[in-house]
Amino acid sequence: MICSAIFTTSWPVWEDYNHTKADFRLSGSRAWVFNNFDLQLFSGEKTEDATPKRKQEARKKGQVAKSIEINAVFVILAAFFTLKMLGPVIYSQLEEYMVLIFSNLVKSDLTIQAVQILFFDLSWVIAKTILPLMFAISVIALAVNFMQVGFIFSPQILMPDLSKLNPISGFQRLFSKRSLAELVKSICKVAVIGYFIYRFALINAAQIPKLISFELIDSLKLASTLIVDLVFQIIAVMFVLAVLDFLYQWWEHNQSLKMSKQEVKEEYKQTEGNPQIKGKIKEKQRALAMRRMMQQVPQADVVITNPVHLAIALQYDKTMTAPVVVAKGQDFLAQRIKDIARENRVVIVENKPLARALYPVVEIGEPIPPELYQAVAEVLAHVYRLKKRLS
Known part of the structure; x- marks a missing residue:
């Protein structure tokens, strides 16, 4: 009921x-x-990981996981390491130039030619002292960027975006979740680095009064030593913070690229095609292949069965190296092959072991394997004798 x-x-x-x-x-x-x-299809909630296509499109737009903190750490490290290595050379060159200038400037007239010579000498000294430092910083900055994101050429970043001039959008970005996270990171970074500077100052407080009693050169050496030690300690702390920041940037980047289930389905349709249309195409392809296979059955010499579930149609002539399977099927398709064979007077032979051996190993249009030559030859010999007797 x-x-x-x-x-x-x-x-x-x-x-x-x-x-x-x-x-x-x-x-x-x-x-x-x-x-x-599934209500998630209608809510548009982004719960699915980004597809490779989505990641590639974001990369083309310049949207990659990148930590500015790592760049800053390695740039500062390269600058101070270069200064520590080339410091004595830079100091000696500047010293020679200053001595030359102040010793000759009072002895010569300040003419246009003298000013030009002075300018070229100053440019040459600056080039010898500053260019190695700038070169080291540039190489390290490019190398770190390449290690983080690889090679990217994105002209879209250089294109003007008028939406960024919208004050409402700017206000929303100012108070967004990302801005809040950056503020918290900055506060934590300042607090941690400030603590280590305070700790370093307490440890080396006894060294600072010595700067008053030392000569100028000795004071500069002591001050530079203290500054370099402090900088390398700060760099070590900043490196740990930079690694944590990179992990956060990687996580935040993946979160920003997440997709909803509907977006994944739409992308799949765009790249692979509509599943329903593809199913129809495959169905038609199978129907055409089935029709072609059935058209080959009347040309077969024999159909081997087991006798109900399997049917394999074989064809052989003198131009072939071995008999070829022109059609095969099981259950309903096997019955259809046998019906067509009867209509066209193709001999049907029941041989269960041979049918079971042929069906899984030979595809349509392929010759039979050598290990079945003898068994198939016996069947074909029987068929030829039968045809000769009937004729």
Whole structure:
């Protein structure tokens, strides 16, 4: 009676799209089927990891996981390491130039030619002292960027974006979750680095009064030593913070690229094609292949069966190195092959072991394997004798 009420109701019955679960509620002679819909498809919630295509498109736009802190750490390290290595050379060159200038400047007239010579000498000294430092910083900065994101050429970043001039959008970016995270990171970085500077100052507080009693050169050496030691300690702390920042940037980048299930489906349709259309195409391709296969059955010399479930049609002539399978099938298709064979007077031979051996190893259009030559030859010899007797 319940089944009759369900199927005879005049109310519409909605079938579940994935045929999994349904909640039946009966009220008198009427029944409704409430389906378990995936509400995430309608909410647009981004819960799926980004596809390779989405990541590639983001990369083309310059959207990659990158930590500026790592760049800053290695640039500062390169600068101070270069200064520590080339410091004595830079100091001696500057010293020679200053001595030359102040010793000759008072002895010569300040003419245009003298000013030009002075300018060229100063440029040459600056080039010899500054260019190695700038070169080291540039090489390290490019190398660190390349290690983080690889080679990227994105002209879209250079294109003007008028939406960035919108004050409302700028205000939203200013108070966004990303801006808040950057503020928290900056505060933590300043606090940690400030603590280590304070700690270094306490440890080396006894060295600072010595700068007053030392000569100028000795004071500069001591000050430079203290500064370099402090900088390398700060760099070590900043490196740990930079690694944590890179991990956060990588996580935040992946979160920003996440997709909803509907976006994944739409992308799949764009790249692979509509699954329904592809299914129809494959169905037509199978139908055409089936039709071509059935057209080859009348040309076969023999159809080997087991006898109900399998049927394999073989063809052989003197131009072939071995008999070729022109058609095969099981169950309904096997019955269809046998029907066509009977209509065209193709000999049907029942041989269960041979049929079971041929069906899984030979595809349509392929010759039989050598290990089955003798068994097939016996069948073909029987067929030829039979045809000769009938003729």
